[in-house]
Amino acid sequence: MDVRRESATSPPHRAELGSRALFRDLEVPVYLNHASVSPPSLAVRDAVTRTMDGYARRGMAWYSEEMDRRERVRGQLARLIGAQAPDLALVPNTSAGVMTVALCLPWQRGDKIVLFEGEFPTNITPWQQATRRHGLEIVWMQADSFRHDRAAALEQLEDQLRAGARLVAVSAVQFTTGQRMPLAEIGAMCRHHGSELFVDAIQAAGVVPLDVDSMCIDYLTAGSHKWLMAPEGLAGFYAAPQAAERLQPNVAAWLSHEEPFAFLTDGPGQLRYDRPIVPSARMAEAGTFNVLGTAGLEASLGLIEQLGVENIFNHVQAWHDAVEPGLVERGLESARMRDPGGRSGILSVRPADPHTTPAWAAALAERGVSCGSPDGWLRLSPHWPNALTEAEALFKAFDGAASALGV
Numbered sequence: 001m002d003v004r005r006e007s008a009t010s011p012p013h014r015a016e017l018g019s020r021a022l023f024r025d026l027e028v029p030v031y032l033n034h035a036s037v038s039p040p041s042l043a044v045r046d047a048v049t050r051t052m053d054g055y056a057r058r059g060m061a062w063y064s065e066e067m068d069r070r071e072r073v074r075g076q077l078a079r080l081i082g083a084q085a086p087d088l089a090l091v092p093n094t095s096a097g098v099m100t101v102a103l104c105l106p107w108q109r110g111d112k113i114v115l116f117e118g119e120f121p122t123n124i125t126p127w128q129q130a131t132r133r134h135g136l137e138i139v140w141m142q143a144d145s146f147r148h149d150r151a152a153a154l155e156q157l158e159d160q161l162r163a164g165a166r167l168v169a170v171s172a173v174q175f176t177t178g179q180r181m182p183l184a185e186i187g188a189m190c191r192h193h194g195s196e197l198f199v200d201a202i203q204a205a206g207v208v209p210l211d212v213d214s215m216c217i218d219y220l221t222a223g224s225h226k227w228l229m230a231p232e233g234l235a236g237f238y239a240a241p242q243a244a245e246r247l248q249p250n251v252a253a254w255l256s257h258e259e260p261f262a263f264l265t266d267g268p269g270q271l272r273y274d275r276p277i278v279p280s281a282r283m284a285e286a287g288t289f290n291v292l293g294t295a296g297l298e299a300s301l302g303l304i305e306q307l308g309v310e311n312i313f314n315h316v317q318a319w320h321d322a323v324e325p326g327l328v329e330r331g332l333e334s335a336r337m338r339d340p341g342g343r344s345g346i347l348s349v350r351p352a353d354p355h356t357t358p359a360w361a362a363a364l365a366e367r368g369v370s371c372g373s374p375d376g377w378l379r380l381s382p383h384w385p386n387a388l389t390e391a392e393a394l395f396k397a398f399d400g401a402a403s404a405l406g407v
């Protein structure tokens with residue numbers, strides 16, 4: 001029988017800042033919604049198709065290709081955040097990363113968790129559930145206070161850490177305003193006061209440089225379908241080695257054990273239930289994997305690595321620079337921080353009456369601009385394929401939308 005052995009890696013695709021050559025089927029003329037869901041590049045589509053084709057031809061014999069790929073992807077994600085591959089796990093979504101820590105930390109009644117009003121609910125609900133089960137206390141701060149007076153907000157946070165908060169859970173970038181949180185400062189404070197730092201990085205990874213070591217991040221999770229530009233249903237989960245040691249294996253299942261496949265491959269007598277649980281983030285890799293998503297993620301991370309996150313960030317900032325003044329001139333309020341350290345891939349603006357934001361988003365969509373509208377903000381989120389020349393088309397769409405809405 002002819003069993004074709006074909007490489008699981010896709011042929012090389014070249015990414016170029018400001019070029020949509022790898023997105024030739026994208027029908028939206030100005031796509032500014034990477035903070036919601038990224039369209040897949042040709043590289044991602046090829047990779048996903050190759051995986052399907054591999055299984056179609058070889059069935060179970062293809063499985064090892066995907067196991068090898070997972071190892072490569074953990075390495076790619078680790079490089080993206082300045083971590084080591086053994087400290088990275090692939091989990092189903094950002095929420096799974098949050099839940100892993102919320103369910104597995106050995107909480108003591110009365111432990112305090114610092115959370116931020118304005119966060120996406122992914123980084124709230126699991127902590128609320130842990131609070132309900134273990135009698136914890138949530139200390140609320142306003143995420144926006146870090147945008148208005150960063151120094152004062154950091155002082156308030158330090159007061160909470162001094163008072164003994166056990167953990168701070170924060171997004172690297174706020175999903176509404178695009179505010180990049182001062183992770184390095186927060187991390188240093190947490191380390192100093194013996195608290196832990198948990199980061200939801202889904203709105204940062206792939207567009208904003210991240211470094212878990214220098215930012216003193218204990219846990220980080222980031223889903224694949226936004227700035228990582230891969231299909232939905234996959235996320236990276238990082239736990240620093242010393243932090244992973246604290247986690248109890250409350251989410252463990254068959255793949256969480258050492259040598260989980262031995263009973264399937266190594267003959268009789270290997271079916272045991274007492275193999276140790278892997279003492280790292282990998283404990284969260286509990287069951288069968290999302291192979292299609294992982295194939296897509298390998299390809300999209302390959303493009304991001306070609307370009308470099310720093311270069312992508314600078315390109316996106318140049319795009320923001322090109323459009324922000326024109327939008328402010330048109331009467332929109334910009335949430336972009338003057339301090340470059342507070343900027344991200346998201347440029348959010350809002351009309352005088354934020355209740356009209358959904359109508360603005362719909363009117364812009366009719367004029368070929370796709371953007372988000374979370375909580376009263378018009379969220380523009382360009383990524384590396386967006387050309388700086390899109391500003392003209394964007395202004396035209398805004399002017400058309402303004403006339404249609406009668407403002």
Ligand SMILES: Cc1ncc(COP(=O)(O)O)c(C=O)c1O
Nearest residue numbers: 093094095120122171175202223
């Ligand atoms: C900050 C933030 N966290 C998490 C999510 C999503 O979490 P999950 O990957 O679990 O769906 C989003 C958006 O969908 C988000 O903006």
